[in-house]
Amino acid sequence: MGTIIDRPRRDGTVAYMAQIAVQREGRSHRESKTFDRRPAAAAWVKKREAELSKPGALALAQHGKRLATLGDAIDSYLAESKKKIGRTKTQVLRAIKADDIADIACADITSQDLVAYAGRLGAERAPATVANYLSHLRAVFAIAQPAWGYPLDEKAMADAFKVTKRLGVTGKSKARDRRPTLDELDRLLxxxxxxxxxxxxxxxxxxxxAFALYSSRREEEITKILWTDLDVAGRRVLVRDMKDPEAKDGNDVWCELHEEALRIALAQPRNQAEIFPYNHRTVSANMTRACAILNIVDLHFHDLRHEGVSRLLEMGRTIPQAASVSGHRNWSSMKRYAHLRQTGDKYAGWVWLDRLAPEISKPTHAALAKT
Known part of the structure; x- marks a missing residue:
């Protein structure tokens, strides 16, 4: 609570001493500052109370930047980032805060501390998961010093990555090559x-x-597609917030939509803004539950995207042509498909396409393109 006290001076003028006292999370903190004008004092009280209400601010005010902990830096990152932080990244950073490493002063954290933390993670998690944890923490290290003055050493993080990679504590995830069989898809559908x-x-x-297979779209992308995102005449679709290592939000990309996927989309009822107005997590959960019931082992919804891209290449499409459908921007990420050879379309004459989406005549196509 802030107060302002009038202090008469010897020259007859009045000074205004602003005071604030904060008690929170077991900490007590007081500050005061003198001003020549009451409005300036009131503005300072309001500003400092707002600043001290932020996570980690009390620790900084009491002990200075050098004694602020890694946990304080994480709090600032989560509280002040204007970019949307994904659910997974938020969960990871909060999990890091629960570890002892979060209690170490920023100025004291060394590469050895980070390697030791990675080792603790590696006792229960795969190398790829440990690498993800360190990558999310690396984002905090990258801006903590220039943004808020926390003395986190980026070189310590870089050294930790180098060491953990050499030791095998961190590593890349293995590329999945699981593809559904026609029998498995028949049972699922x-x-x-x-x-x-x-x-x-x-x-x-x-x-x-079926739409995921023919369009090579992720479940979250599918559930975000609006009817207005569908370009029937151009046979393409606007994929909103397409996954990207640099920036997902606002990364809207036009992707080619082949006839089969277009048919399935147009067969859906137009009673909401989205073509598939459902929660993407429920879509994934339904797939997982169905596979368990049918005893279909190790098949994920995301494997349908892999199947869709593989199908295009087996039909004789080039990697750039397949990328125009899948939305891959970096062709090097499609090296996993380099071994595929043209073998034809195993979905030619697939009965489920006609069951789910009756073929659309050319006049109907033309009419829909104008809507």
Whole structure:
């Protein structure tokens, strides 16, 4: 609570001493500052109370930057980042805060501390997961000093990455090569359609699975597509917030949409702004649950994207042509598909396409393109 005290001076003028006292999280802190004008004193009180209400601010005010901990730096990063921080990154940083390393003063953290922390993580997690933890923490190290004055050493983090990689504590995740068989897809889609016959209001998982396969889209991307994002005449779709290592939010990309995917999209009811107005996590959960019920082992929804890209290359499409559908910007990320050879379309004549999306005539196409 802030107060302002009038202090008469010998020359007859009045000084205004602003005082604030804060008690929070077991800490007590007081500050005072003198001003020549009451409005300036009131403005300072308001400003400092707002500043001290932020995570980690009391520690900084009491002990200075050098004694602020890594946990304080993480708090500032989470509280003051204007860019949207993903759910996974937020969870990881909060998990790091729960470890003893978060209690070490920023100025005292060494590469050895970071390597030791990675070792603790590695006792229960895969090298790729440990690397993700350090990568998210690296983002805090990158801006802590220039943004807030926390003396975190970026070189210590770089050295820790080098050491943990050499020791095998961190590493890249293995590229999945799991592809669904036609039999597995048939069983899945029969399961989903049987569920809809019992409960017609259920989400059309069969259509979503088929659309994912033909469009090579991720589940979150699918559930964000608006009817206005569909360019029927141009046979393309605007993919909103496409996943990107640098910036996901606002990364809207036009991708080619082949006939099969377009048919499935146009077969959906137009009763909401989105073509598939559902929660992407529910889509993924439904897939996982169905695979468990049907005893389909190690098949994830994301594997449909891999299947879609593989299909295009097996049909004779070039990597750039496949990338125009999948949205891959870096062709090097498609090296995993380099071994594929043209073998034809295993989905030619697939009965589920006609079941889920009756073929659209050219006049209908033209009419839809004008809407």
């Amino acid at each position: 029969k399961h989903f359609e049987a569920g809809r016959r019992k409960r017609p209001r259920m989400m059309p998982m069969a259509a979503i699975v």
